[in-house]
Structures are given as structure tokens and as C-alpha cells.
Amino acid sequence: MKASQTLAGNLQAVLTDLIELQLQGKQAHWNIVGQNFRDLHLQLDEIVLAARQFADDTAERMRSLHALPDGRSATIAEATRLSQFPEGLTNTKEAVKLITERLERTVQTMRDVHDEVDEEDPTSADLLHEFIARLEQLAWMVNAETMTANAEVQEPDEK
Template identity: 35%
Template sequence: MSNLKVASFTAPGLKNDKAEQTIKFLEQRMVALIDLQLTLKHIHWNVVGANFIGVHEMLDPQVESVREMTDTIAERIATLGGVPVGTPKSVVERRTWEEYSLGKALVKDHLSALNAVYDGVNEDHRKAIDEVSELDPVSEDMLTSQLADLEQFQWFVRAHLESASGDLS
């Protein structure tokens, strides 16, 4: 990726060093969201068993929303003078977590695994918000808005796993 041209400008009022630091955090979030949208679609195709159709239909809107989040982050990176790179090889090289391991599996198994995926994505989104809060309030606001949606998606997943007493199965 070193042969990519990077703009010598950033958003007016934002110093280049702060833009560069912000871009690093945004790139991490972009990679995570690309991975999440692919994982969601993989689950959509491979979930079976009781409540199949409800879960199958729940996932497509999440895929579309996460795809929009990814696009928003990529465009923010470009706005700050960076180059958003979302090629498959670059995503795999920059990913810091294990590959989603389930293939065709029951609803409960996929949703339990997806809940763990959301744990990681949402925790890392929250950490990025903390990091960019002093660097770029626009990126902070963007990530905060995304986290609200991501947490709601996780709540949808957990609703399938939760007992009447509030415990996750």
C-alpha cells in the first residue's frame, strides 16, 4: 500500500498530524466493518433450524447498514486526505481477529458466535471514539452514531439468545 498517493491536504481547520492519527483509527474501523458485513452475509446464507426465517430476514438490513457505515468511514478517510483501501488482501492483512469459524449451523450457534463478533466490533468502536475525541470531533460523532446502530443490532441478536430472566444462553 506504500505506492498509494496520499493527498497533501485535510479538512480545513484540522492539522495534518491530527488527520493522519484519525485516519489510522478510521482505517481500523473500516476493516472491522468490511469484515462484519461479510460475516453477516455468511451467516445469512448458512443459518438453519428453528427461527431460521426470522434470523435470515433480520440479517440483510444489518448488512446494508454496515455497508453504509463502511462507505461513510471510507469517505471520511478520503476527506482527511487519506486513501481508503478495502481490497480483500488488505482487509485480511490488517485484521487482528480470528476468522469466523462456523459454516452451516443452527440459529443458536450462529447467533452466539455473532454476539461475540459484535462484542469485539462494538468494544473497538468505543475505543476508537475515545481516541479520536481529542483529534477530530466530526469523526467522533460519526463513530458514535454508528455505535448506536451496532449496539442495537447486537441487542436484536441477544434477544434471540436471552432467557426470560435476562440471561444469555
């Protein structure tokens, strides 16, 4: 199978945000300070590792489909949907918020392209399912660092 321009573009969008997520995760990892530093420092490594693996899986899937992944820094900076991570030291509470936002934005990119990807290549959509599940889990885990026990939790819809 050979990817259409649409499929290649959709997978490139996912790749771009995954590469940016790993870069921002490391930026946070190196520059966080404050309460629960060590826990968050280690969690950020988990996020970076997942983003790195998912980026590699995406790029290799693209090549399997005869598409050309573009991981050059200029491409990533120009095309990412993630907001730039702040410069300098970041306290852990703010870092949790920033990283959670970036995890959720990366997942949103995957959800935005999912249906078109699935229509052309269900195998690539299966990868997106795996990535979404893990990134949402990581977002929940890192966000729990600053939640309180009385925080509002959305109840599942009754059927």
C-alpha cells in the same frame, strides 16, 4: 483539514472491522439453519446493510480528510480484529452467539479509537457515536433471539 497518520489509522481500523462484519454477516446469512431461521436470516440482512453503510460513511469521511481507505481483501483479512467465521452450516443458536460477538468486537474497536479520533476530529467521532448506538442495538436484538425471560439483566447504577 487533513488527517494525521493516527487519525487515518484509527478510521482504517474501524473500516476494516466494518467490512469484515458485513462479509461475516453474509456468510452467516447464507449458511444458517434451524429454529427461527427466517427471522435471523432477515436480521442478518439488517446487520449487513448497517455495516455496509457505516463502512461507506467511514471511507468517505477518510477521503474528505485526504486519507486513503483500504478495503482490499488482503488488507481486511490481515488487519481485522474479528475472529474468522466458521465454515459450513451453522445452527441459528450458534450463529446468534457468533454474530453478537462480532458486533460487540466491532463496537469495541470503535470505542478503542474514539478518544484519539475525537481529539483530532470531533466530526469523525460523531460518526462513531452513531455507529456504536446502532450496532449495540443490533447486538441486543439479535442476542434476544436466544435469551430466556429469566435471563439476568444488568441493572443501571443508582446515583
